[in-house]
Amino acid sequence: MALRNSRRTVAPQLALAPVPLAELLRRVRDVLALAFDDAYWVTAEIAELTLPRFGAGHCYLTLTDPATGAGGAEVRTQVRATIWRNRYEALGPHFEQQTGQPLRAGMRVLARCQVRFHEQYGLSLDIIALDASYTVGDLARQRAETIAKLEARDLLQRNKRLSLALAPQRLAVISSATAAGWQDFVRQLEEAPYAFSVALFPAAMQGQEAPASILAALEQIKRQRSQFDAVIIIRGGGSRTDLLCFDDYGLAAAIGAFPLPVLTGIGHDRDEAVCDLTAHTSLKTPTAAAIFLVERLARLEAAFNGYGVRIHELCTQQLGQYGTALQRLGRQVVQLSQGRIGQEQTALRQRLRRATETPREALLREARQLTGQQQHLRRAALQAADRQRRRVRHLGRLVLRRFRQLHQRRREALLRQRYQLEVAAVRATARHALALAAAVTRHASLDPQHLGQRGYLRADSLHPITPATPAGTLLLLQLPEGPLPVQVVDLAAPPDPLSF
Secondary structure, X not given: OOOOOOOOOOOOOOOOOOOXXXXXXXXXXXXXXXXXXXXXXXXXXXXXXXXXXXXXXXXXXXXXXXXXXXXXXXXXEEEXXXXXXXXXXXXXXXXXXXXOOOOOOOOEEEEEEEXXXXXXXXXXXXXXXXXXXXXXXXXXXXXXXXXXXHHHOOOOOOOOOOOOXXXXXXXXXXXOOOOHHHHHHHHXXXXXXXXXXXXXXXXXXXXXXXXXXXXXXXXXXXXXXXXXXXXXXXXXXXXXXXXXXXXXXXXXXXXXXXXXXXXXXXXXXXXXXXXXXHOOEEEOOHHHXXXXXXXXXXXXXXXXXHHHHHHHHHHHHHHHHHHHHHHHHHHHHHHHHHXXXXXXXXXXXXXXXXXXXXXXXXXXXXXXXHHHXXXXXXXXXXXXXXXXXXXXXXXXXXXXXXXXXXXXXXXXXXXXXHHHHHHHHHHHHHHHHHHHHHHHHHHHHOOHHHHHHOOOOEEEOOOOXXXXXXXXXXXXXXXXXXXXXXXOOOOOOOOOHHHO
């Protein structure tokens, strides 16, 4: 819709009088109201969104869109927008019903807007209608672009080309620990007659943080991939909005390039998520994923049972054929054995006759040889005895000569030892005599009579007498007239006249 020409012819003036700000903004509001008095369809991206709280209130948005500025540079323009409560109560549910998701940041929309300017709050847009078909087309375009990028990198079929184990029992499961789908999956496996080893890697399964959380869980499994046969990504049912995280390009690419087969059971009813396209096997629900695994093992068990029955039949058939052949061979062996026994008996009788004649002749030859050897041995024994007698006589003479020499050397050694002992005895006797004389001399010098004549007294005590000998020590003086007992006194103390 063409904009109205709001220009007014203003007569030239030499000078303009100052205008208050409120008056200027009021004039701007009036000009905008005249120029944009109709509603316009606008395409933009929701940069920020504030939804009504507690089911009531207004919805506030910030719309943005790239535009070409001065010099050809790209400028990101933005403006505030509002969906008033009475309109939002109708537009919000209708938009979610048509697109399968509510309004959210990052979404491109086609909105019918009215331009509003307020002196206090500035420029804003009032949204009076939303075209859901535009948003659905944009989401479909994004999904198509994601699938095209995955196909260009061969990520749609790469995981499908991996071989799923015949009996996948070591399972790495990515799910929310509190989700009902996880409980249904585990219950279905526990009711099966097969043993499954299930390791849970918790992750957020909806919302904006879900792709990063699932990618982190995949990275943990990748580091220990040798411990698992397959990866199972499950979650319970939900709306199309809850499943948008499974259209994420990064998550779908990681699943397509994962080194283990990835099975998905994310609870969708109609459309497939992009992750389902890159996974090895896509199933509708967690229960369906569990049933798929159980049925795979059941088919394998049935195949093994069939092989067992066929092997038993073949073995029975082979045993029958081999039994018939063995009976035929047994009869042939009996016939051949009987003929062979007759031939061996005839040959044995001939050998027996030859065996009896040959030993007789051999015994005669041996007897003649023994007679000749007996005579030879007798002559040899006489010669050996004569040689031994001569040798014994020669050895006797040698022993006698050596005995005499040894006896002579022993006698000379004994004489030398006797002489040495006599010399040692004379020397020891002289030393003892000298020691005895010295002892007699010392004893005579210690005689009390001699000591008294020389002016000395001999004192006998049980302890050595020194200047530190304590007072009261008893001594025995040897006088010429006889022993005299005395007692040591303290010379430093004054003498006691009564003690004399």
